Amino acid sequence: MKRKTAIILRYVILILGAIIMLMPFLWMISTSLKTQPETVKIPPIWIPKHLMFSNYVDALKEAPFFRYFINSVVVTSLTTVGQLFTSILAAFAFSRLNFYGKNILFVIFLGTMMVPGEMLIIPNFVTLSQLHLVNTYGALIIPWLASFFTVFTLRQTFQSVPDQIYYAAKIDGASDWHYLWHVLVPISKSTITAVTVLQVIGSWNAFMWPLIVTNTENLRTLPVGLQAFTSDAGTNYALLMAASTFVIIPMVVLYVFLQKYIIAGISKTGLKG
Amino acid sequence: MEVTFKDVSLSYDGSREILHHLNFTIPEGTLVSILGPSGCGKSTTLMMISGLLAPTSGQIFFGDEDVTKQDALQRKVGMVFQNYALYPHLNVLDNIMFPLKMAKVPKPERKKKAIELAKLVHIEDQLDKKPGSLSGGQQQRVAIARALAKEPSLLLLDEPLSNLDARLRIEMRQEIRRIQQETGVTTIFVTHDQDEALHISDHIMVLNSGQIQQFSSAETLYDNPSNLFVAQFIGEPVINTLDIADFGDELKGQIDTELLKRTQKVGIRPEALQDHDTGAETLATITTKVKTFEKFGREKNALLDFNGKRLLTTEIEAEIAEGQELPLYLQKSGFYLFDQDGTRIFGGDQDA
Structure with a gap:
């Protein structure tokens, strides 16, 4: 009896948690189907009288969302691939190679993880402007080609691979390069998938940085593009939420398919992205 | 391949020697055991033969060739590790083919050779399985096949039987002997178990505290121990x-x-x-x-x-x-x- 109560209690808590997590999404979808007056009605309504699917069409007409979408895809894929490549090489160096100052360098890099991202915005902006990269794709991509979080996560995984596997690969005629790409990376598949997904989501949702370093419409990414619905005359919430729904769909799909890896990757390192 | 050590010493930190002036010759085509208590330097000796570890001083010869400066890649040895060290993401066939892939052998040839070896070690019915779903004895067989794949000049085995249960250990040591005799490859076998060494080898090198105590046949070790250590180490009771x-x-x-x-x-x-x-x-x-x-x-x-x-x-x-x-x-x-x-x-x- 006591056990049954515990199980019920556990599920009640989980269900409450799930509701709290889902609330913003449900509110977003609900709002996206409302008429303009309904969105500001008090008390708020959850189910609109008429489902305004036309909001979705109107939202896409409001701004060049196709262009934004392409920008987001380009920026996200290039930063993810680039970051993964540099991180895999760095993680290999930190886990397997011996070089002068390795540990000190590692500690310094680790220290950079403690600095809040917001603090880096101004120095990064200054650097980019001196390189004449402000308002280019370079500004959106180059600063994100290295991530110590990814290096650290991969290093932990690489280090858990036994030395004997490395020696066996050496005996089998593999160079360090071959060992890295033919043995170590495939073995670390689940961690690599996890950091990839985290990076894709982070990059896709990035708002502050693209907003600051770009000012032409051609370079806007989706999250920045959502501003189109905010004007001096106020915000058109129904259209904004309709567009937002489009923006997050790819990420939701990605998460649903890869959640196993994401959870495994995060719980292994004890870090969140 | 005949292996010769000439005055080989090793120290990790430059002051304390792990191995002291090793001199020996392992004749071509024989199976030699390196036997000694744990910490005597036997695995270290094997690492130096493989080229994974470089000696501090002295020379190592394969046949007439001085290989002291060559790394594991150049020496073309095959090695079986204590925990087998199979690649967990590859199936049995790909594991055996891995050294051939690294040597850029064309794919059809690779596969043919790998299947041949799988037959030699009696693992041909498990080719599609991943190492994780094999028993210890089967993993051992795969590791041996992989080590033999590139037709090594030497086969090195580092305590290959110590993770197996007693019955399997006896079976596998007979298998190793059979495979060695069928292929004729010069084999060096490291163990701390005298029973294993006595049953499997043509010659036994007894090592203690980084020095060779005696290097001879099993019979000679027992009947004519050169010192008290060998007399006490060999023989049961x-x-x-x-x-x-x-x-x-x-x-x-x-x-x-x-x-x-x-x-x-x-x-x-x-x-x-x-x-x-x-x-x-x-x-x-x-x-x-x-x-x-x-x-x-x-x-x-x-x-x-x-x-x-x-x-x-x-x-x-x-x-x-x-x-x-x-x-x-x-x-x-x-x-x-x-x-x-x-x-x-x-x-x-x-x-x-």
């Missing part, structure tokens, strides 16, 4: 070791007085203590008291008291009672004298 001071006049007149003066320790194999006179084979007689006597299957172990020291014999024929006095006949074979450095100065074939 362990040899009886006494101080020369434990003896009274029993050995006088039987052995040269000068020799007795230099003697520090006396080693007597348990089978060299007979309970009846064997005539010319008998060296001397000692009087002992029976402490315990156990019979179990074919084994008869009697524990005896000799001037306050314990002696073990396996050769009691008559019925004896605990506490009774028992004269024992020391046999010439299996009786050794060692000087203060532990070197054998009496016993073995020279004095038989």
Whole structure:
């Protein structure tokens, strides 16, 4: 009896948690189907009288969302691939190679993880402007080609691979390069998938940085593009939420398919992205 | 491939030597065991043969070629590790093909060769499985096939049987012997288990504290141990070791007085203590008291008291009672004298 109560209690808590997590999404979808007056009605309504699917069409007409979408895809894929490549090489160096100052360098890099991202915005902006990269794709991509979080996560995984596997690969005629790409990376598949997904989501949702370093419409990414619905005359919430729904769909799909890896990757390192 | 070590030493930190001036030659086509207690440097020696570890000084030759400066890649050796070290993300076939892929052998040839090897080690029905779903013995077979894939000049095995259960260990050591004889590859086998070494090898190198104690056939190790360490390390039950001071006049007149003066320790194999006179084979007689006597299957172990020291014999024929006095006949074979450095100065074939 006591056990049954515990199980019920556990599920009640989980269900409450799930509701709290889902609330913003449900509110977003609900709002996206409302008429303009309904969105500001008090008390708020959850189910609109008429489902305004036309909001979705109107939202896409409001701004060049196709262009934004392409920008987001380009920026996200290039930063993810680039970051993964540099991180895999760095993680290999930190886990397997011996070089002068390795540990000190590692500690310094680790220290950079403690600095809040917001603090880096101004120095990064200054650097980019001196390189004449402000308002280019370079500004959106180059600063994100290295991530110590990814290096650290991969290093932990690489280090858990036994030395004997490395020696066996050496005996089998593999160079360090071959060992890295033919043995170590495939073995670390689940961690690599996890950091990839985290990076894709982070990059896709990035708002502050693209907003600051770009000012032409051609370079806007989706999250920045959502501003189109905010004007001096106020915000058109129904259209904004309709567009937002489009923006997050790819990420939701990605998460649903890869959640196993994401959870495994995060719980292994004890870090969140 | 013949392997020669010329004055090879190794120290990790430059001051403390792990291996001291190793000199040996492993003849081509033989199976040699490196045997010693843990921490004696046997795996380190193997690492140096493989090229994974470079010696601090000295030279290593494969045949006539000096390979001291070559790394593992250039030396073309095959190696089986204690925990097999199979690639967990590849199936059995891909594991065996991996060295061939690294050597850029064309794919159809790779596959043909790998299947051939899988047949040799009797694993051809498991080709699609991942190492994680194989038993220890099967993983072992895959590891051997992988090590043989590039037709290595040498096959190195680092305690390959220590993770297997007792029955499988005996099966696999016979398998290793069979595979070695079928392929004729020079094989070096590291183990801490004398039983394994004695059964599998043509020659055994006994190593202790980074020095070669003796390098000879199993029979020679047992019959003619070059020092006290080898005498005590080889043989089951362990040899009886006494101080020369434990003896009274029993050995006088039987052995040269000068020799007795230099003697520090006396080693007597348990089978060299007979309970009846064997005539010319008998060296001397000692009087002992029976402490315990156990019979179990074919084994008869009697524990005896000799001037306050314990002696073990396996050769009691008559019925004896605990506490009774028992004269024992020391046999010439299996009786050794060692000087203060532990070197054998009496016993073995020279004095038989």
